[in-house]
Amino acid sequence: MIISGAGPTGLMLACELGLRGVRVVVLERLAEPDPTIKAGSVTVPTAEAFDRRGLLPRLVDAQRESFELAQRFLPAGAPPMTPPPKFAGHFGGIRLTADLFDATDPAFADRGPAGDVGFVSQQQVEAILAEHAAALGVPVRRGVAVTGFDADDAGVTVGTDRGELRAAWLVGCDGGRSTVRKVAGFDFPGTPPEITGHQAVVELRGGERLGRGWQTTPTGIYAHGPVPGRVLTVEFDGPPADRDAPITAEELEKSLRAVSGVDVEVTAVHTATRFTDNARQATTYRLGRVLLAGDAAHVHSPFGGQGLNLGIGDAVNLGWKLAATVHGRAPDGLLDTYTAERHPLGAWVLDWTRAQIALMRPDPHARALRGVVEDLIATTTGTTHFTKMISGVWHRLDLPGDHPLIGRSAPDLVLSDGSRLADHLHDGRGLLLDLGGVRSGVDVPDDRARLVTATCPTHPDLPGLLVRPDGVVAWAGGDGLDTAVTTWFGTA
Template sequence: MDLTTHYDVVVAGAGPVGLMLGCELRLGGVGRVLVVERLAEIDETIKAGAINSPTAVALDRRGLLPALAEVQRQALDQFREFQRARGGNASAPPPPKFAGHFAGIILGADMLDPADPAFADIGPAGDVGLVPQAALERLLADRAREAGVEVRRQVELTGFEQDDDGVSVHLAPTDGSAPESVRASWLVGCDGGRSAVRKLAGFDFPGTPPEITGYQAVIGLTGAEGLGTGWTATDTGMYVHGPTPGRVLTVECDGPPVDRTTPVTAEELQGSLRRVSGVDVTVTEVRTATRFTDNCRQVTDYRAGRVLLAGDAAHVHSPFGGQGLNLGIGDAMNLGWKLAAVVRGRAPEGLLDTYTAERHPIGAWVLDWTRAQIALMRPESHARALRAVVTDLTRTVDGTTYLVKKISGVWQRYDLPGDHPLVGLSAPDLELADGTRLADHLHSGRALLLDLDDDPKLRVAAEGYGDRVDVRTAVCPGHPHLSGLLVRPDGFTAWAADPRQPGVAQKPEAPTLKDTVEDTLKRWFGAPAA
């Protein structure tokens, strides 16, 4: 076949992760990015209903916060519509911004300590969370188009061969037209839990087998008056009714479904809902539906030569706690700028090793987080006894705050070199004296060196990185003890200076400040230009 068509990166899968990765690659200066997707349209199947703090913050740093706020407003309107249909108070306040659940145990906002330092400096992104997956995918599809990402739908990846110089990728249009092959420097699988890229590349994918059958759907329903709202545990499983019109979820702990590939029928949903709830409901219409299990697996390495994985292609787990979408967006943010730097020759391939090193531990935590919830959801006496203990803990400020910090993702950090407490954490959304926020200076997708002490030596250290790192001198009244901050393109702090901390960064006359920032710049962004 003709392999003359060449791309820098081919991405398999145009879900939120693949689209986000495509956008990040283009921001990083990658010339030709192709995203291929088997589906003809954006998948409207009901999936994740919310985003966590790292995702909201990441999208804020790319200028998408106003659009996210509008999506949330529409979601809250649906919440009120459901309240009205149930005979409730349509003007009741929406769920609190940090609310969530652990194994269906609702975490009350009145038991959350909002003054916990983990919630500090998130900025206005902390007010956005109710963003359904399909709506986010539409936003990212628009952004990818604006960024110049080539997205080809109704195209399936059927195979590939990699060598030292790149990957030959074989594509088959699903409309029956002639297959083709293209050449790419790199291939990234963002093609979901049943990833063809992962299987064809032979990634090791260990984990634990499924134990449950779950359904999530938006349906037409009669006899729903007998259903509770929210999460309800029964002797046969768990179910959810609401918080938007027609939305239901069921969990049965009697093993995985026999077939996960056929469309979910009204009879199937009706049977599950009746068994779990004990209510004689009738499903009259299926608008959108999906099956899920608690199959938990994670690849041991996110890279095999010139092939990489992100999102569900790299890790699968049950959806409880809403971690999957957010975990995938974090993968795309971490990988995008690194792969762009390698493609453009600004960093050695070894930089890609930090992708697995940084993202694998967070993925492993998510798998265990979801396994723990399954253990509490089983309808047997030992699990229900343990569930009662955890429920008691959620009635305390410390217990609820701990769980909400985990759900929100504010705990996430990378093990990066450096002694400052901010290193490895998502950078605080500093409010600067000129009225801007740190997020406003990250829309370009470049790194940011923030000089908060008007230090000429700090700015000299960044000379030669003008094509990779933006340098800003600013005043930050709310953080008088922070004199400098180096933020990677993914928003994580690579270096920070505190004039009170000897040996890390002192006043401008101390040579350690310039030395440490120079070392950090070289570590992440290569040698300075001549």
């Protein structure tokens, strides 16, 4: 198995495959991890995915480091920052405030400790996953660029700038300008960009005159913080003439002055990137033995912090299905469910980011609409709704069955022996949790799913759960358990 790209998506997928005994190698064109500022938060599904592989303590430590850094940027005497979902971010630069969030909403129930983690950067995520991959013995070959490939019915011959490799499968996790996607010929329709955005960590002279957080101005949108020196600008003057040109202090200063109206001076640049709102999605995520995941499959603006998390979700959904296919144990059609389940969520993210661009435009019609949305967000119901959407707790797959838990991320139940449901998913297998309502004789392939018998005092009416390796509930009582087992895990 070859994975092109050692970003969060590629590393997560490699770990999922390595965990299930698949021989996999990751090829990354960059010789060192990319230090450029990127995503700054993880959603609840991402935190749950890490929890289910025993990695949550690392995320907790990373969040603590992020909060300590951000706290230094707050005014003297300001209260400490709180963890998600109260630290819910923004929608189109309209901030969601903690005092309007309804923490009793059922969507946030039973999320466990993963529900309190979110303020973690992409670099921190990559470092955690790189260490996990090394512990699993998964090789990551840096400084090796995929230049092309030839695919046939039996596998893929991959060309690199270091020679050729042969594998049964190739997965492109190589970003928005994916070589794998282009060479394979995936259709990639969407909408063209209309903005130029900058995000950077800089040293400023006169920065105290900038507003903190997200700011709306007559010419665009800018953000200042939450970590010292972090700035973001959005200008509606079309895409940049050259996305690859070096980003200078003069360019950032010009953009920040144009949007903020403040005569600041950028005296040093520590990290910087340009972005646009180009929004495109592959029509399928698989062509034969070539698959796509992460930004290679879908690109969009970064607003709402969905990109990193969408890629992690792709990897967790694909990993166990591809592993079962490699081992010859996949039920018919299992790999096809990857596109079927992940494509609709990717399409939603594209529209979610497009809506934010529409609200950010400086024209009178957009600003009038922005005022309406601001009024909605300034209510408990509105803030809670947007927090649910941003945090990802609303995600549900269209799986057979009437129980409200089916298709959703499994609740992190605390069992009678003191363990949590997430503790039983560390090895990448599925879980049949018998809480007293699973009839005897169900044939669960123990190399693909474990059987755990326990009770759950907080949910005495729940008979049991069949949980896929990606944490999705496939059965939650009643008829259909045998069918669900064979549908997702095959036969012993």
